[in-house]
Amino acid sequence: MDGEKGTLIDTDARFEGTLSGKDARILGRFKGDIEIKGRLVLGEGSVVEAKILADTAEIAGEFKGEIVAERLTFMEKARVTGTFDAKILSVREGAQMNGAVSAGESRKAQPQAAPQVAPQAKPTTPIPPAKPAAGTPAG
Numbered sequence: 624m625d626g627e628k629g630t631l632i633d634t635d636a637r638f639e640g641t642l643s644g645k646d647a648r649i650l651g652r653f654k655g656d657i658e659i660k661g662r663l664v665l666g667e668g669s670v671v672e673a674k675i676l677a678d679t680a681e682i683a684g685e686f687k688g689e690i691v692a693e694r695l696t697f698m699e700k701a702r703v704t705g706t707f708d709a710k711i712l713s714v715r716e717g718a719q720m721n722g723a724v725s726a727g728e729s730r731k732a733q734p735q736a737a738p739q740v741a742p743q744a745k746p747t748t749p750i751p752p753a754k755p756a757a758g759t760p761a762g
Contacts, residue, residue, distance in 0.1 A: 629661070634668050649684075663692075667700050680709075695726075 629646030632638050636651040643658040650666040657663060659677040669684030676691050683698035688705045695709035699717035712726035 634666075667698075 629648060630642065630644050631647075632642075632649045632651050632653055634650045638649075638652070639654045641656045641658075642653070644661075645659070646661040646663070647657070647659050648664045648666065649669045649671060651669060653669070653671045653673060655673055657673050657675045657677065659675075659680075661677075662679045663675065663677040663681070665671050665680075665682045665684045665686060667683045669686075671684065672687045674689045678692065679694040680690055680692040681696045681698060682690075682701045682703055684701065686701070686703040686705065689707075690705065691708045693709065694711045694713075695707060696713040697703060697715060697718040697720055699715045701715075701718040701720070703718070703720050703722070705722045707720075707722060708725045710726070710728065712724065714720060
């Protein structure tokens with residue numbers, strides 16, 4: 624995003640509300656909803672609590688909330704908690720992640736095959752106890 628146009632929330636900024644657009648870089652504090660048709664970068668010093676929908680998201684700071692993205696990368700210094708849904712997920716060594724993850728091609732609601740169930744055994748007639756043989760003491 625360097626040299627490109629896009630929204631920038633600088634290190635000294637605090638923002639609460641809804642952010643939408645093509646590309647965005649958050650280096651400060653943000654709380655709210657984010658919808659980006661492009662690349663979203665949360666820098667190392669960022670502290671973000673949000674529900675995010677983006678084509679590409681790169682997280683290097685502190686994040687709490689929900690992310691839905693085609694491509695999601697947690698950088699080395701990322702500290703994330705929440706729910707993460709991505710077609711392509713990358714977690715760099717050193718990143719800390721807590722929460723639920725859904726990743727890969729099958730992440731979207733797709734019909735799943737019905738589970739295979741073993742056939743139930745049919746009830747049988749109980750076998751009566753054996754009678755003692757003739758000449759054998761019953762006892």
